[in-house]
Amino acid sequence: MPENGKDKPQVIEQKPVQSSSPLIFISHDSRDADLAEAFSELLGSVSSGMLESFRSSDKKGTEGIEFGDDWYKRVMLKLGDASDVVCLLTQRSLERPWILYEAGVAKGASDTPVFGIALGVPLRSVSTGPFYRFENCDDTEADLMKLVRQLTSRVPKLKPHDNVVKSQVETFKARADEILSGLAEPGTEAEEETPSGGTPKLLEELKVMFRDLPSRVEEQLAETVGVSRRRKGRRVSPRMLDELFREYMPSPIAIVIFASVVREDAPWLCEVAMEAFRTLTSGTQKAVEQILQSVNMLPKFASGRSFEEFGLVYSEESHMLAMEGPRILEHMVMRCLDERKRG
Numbered sequence: 467m468p469e470n471g472k473d474k475p476q477v478i479e480q481k482p483v484q485s486s487s488p489l490i491f492i493s494h495d496s497r498d499a500d501l502a503e504a505f506s507e508l509l510g511s512v513s514s515g516m517l518e519s520f521r522s523s524d525k526k527g528t529e530g531i532e533f534g535d536d537w538y539k540r541v542m543l544k545l546g547d548a549s550d551v552v553c554l555l556t557q558r559s560l561e562r563p564w565i566l567y568e569a570g571v572a573k574g575a576s577d578t579p580v581f582g583i584a585l586g587v588p589l590r591s592v593s594t595g596p597f598y599r600f601e602n603c604d605d606t607e608a609d610l611m612k613l614v615r616q617l618t619s620r621v622p623k624l625k626p627h628d629n630v631v632k633s634q635v636e637t638f639k640a641r642a643d644e645i646l647s648g649l650a651e652p653g654t655e656a657e658e659e660t661p662s663g664g665t666p667k668l669l670e671e672l673k674v675m676f677r678d679l680p681s682r683v684e685e686q687l688a689e690t691v692g693v694s695r696r697r698k699g700r701r702v703s704p705r706m707l708d709e710l711f712r713e714y715m716p717s718p719i720a721i722v723i724f725a726s727v728v729r730e731d732a733p734w735l736c737e738v739a740m741e742a743f744r745t746l747t748s749g750t751q752k753a754v755e756q757i758l759q760s761v762n763m764l765p766k767f768a769s770g771r772s773f774e775e776f777g778l779v780y781s782e783e784s785h786m787l788a789m790e791g792p793r794i795l796e797h798m799v800m801r802c803l804d805e806r807k808r809g
Contacts, residue, residue: 517620520548583602
């Protein structure tokens with residue numbers, strides 16, 4: 467018998483309770499952080515805080531990336547947890563590779579609903595580009611109210627009154643119009659464009675991200691099945707990219723990422739890939755036929771050139787890039803055309 471006739475108390479380990487609230491992933495250009503904050507406040511207001519949101523640019527609260535976090539893991543985790551992805555499409559973010567990548571991952575890997583909001587740009591400019599496959603809405607009060615109701619329906623039994631939705635949407639629109647009008651002031655865009663580094667810098671970030679992809683995959687394996695050894699500094703080959711795109715991303719977005727990876731080592735291939743992307747997303751049928759003809763000629767062009775002509779030092783990797791890269795791009799374009807015909 468225990469001392470003093472008393473049983474020892476049992477210690478019950480308490481596990482952290484994970485939130486069951488729907489999560490809205492707000493995809494946006496970092497320069498549109500104020501718009502993302504305003505949209506997050508809109509969702510919180512109409513749902514009384516029952517709709518959670520994530521925006522990577524948040525520096526004030528807990529909706530962004532915390533100090534010390536692996537930003538890539540954090541973004542991928544939130545994309546996987548999201549019930550919906552809302553892309554804020556402005557003049558600055560409409561064709562940015564990163565916002566396209568987030569939308570592609572959400573749709574391709576998890577089949578998560580993706581919505582584009584045209585803020586300050588015509589809806590037709592959204593519907594003819596890479597977002598033509600997604601459900602998009604204009605920045606009119608009626609469209610925004612419809613989208614808000616659809617998102618709040620993710621919370622069981624949550625039915626905000628129409629007057630509440632209308633009032634909060636009007637507040638968001640006033641704030642959004644104020645932000646967007648500020649972009650039209652002389653010197654504003656130039657001042658904000660300088661720290662961003664432009665498209666080349668963002669493409670370079672994507673390139674670095676995909677170069678690190680094998681080590682990231684092996685790191686995940688080490689955490690789940692106890693693999694203790696990882697290879698570091700290994701670059702992603704075009705063939706590996708082709709396998710990834712074949713499984714997860716049969717869309718024009720894959721061509722953008724392919725171009726960003728080969729940009730430094732094979733700028734000629736990058737230029738053709740970007741031209742193919744632009745033609746597939748917004749070109750005429752004649753332009754599509756012309757770019758397809760050019761892409762079909764690439765393997766023959768590459769096979770008749772030396773590594774010096776490509777500006778490459780011979781290695782197994784450079785050999786694969788020069789010989790296999792054009793064939794992989796041709797394969798991607800053909801897959802996109804097949805998808806376009808089925809759509």
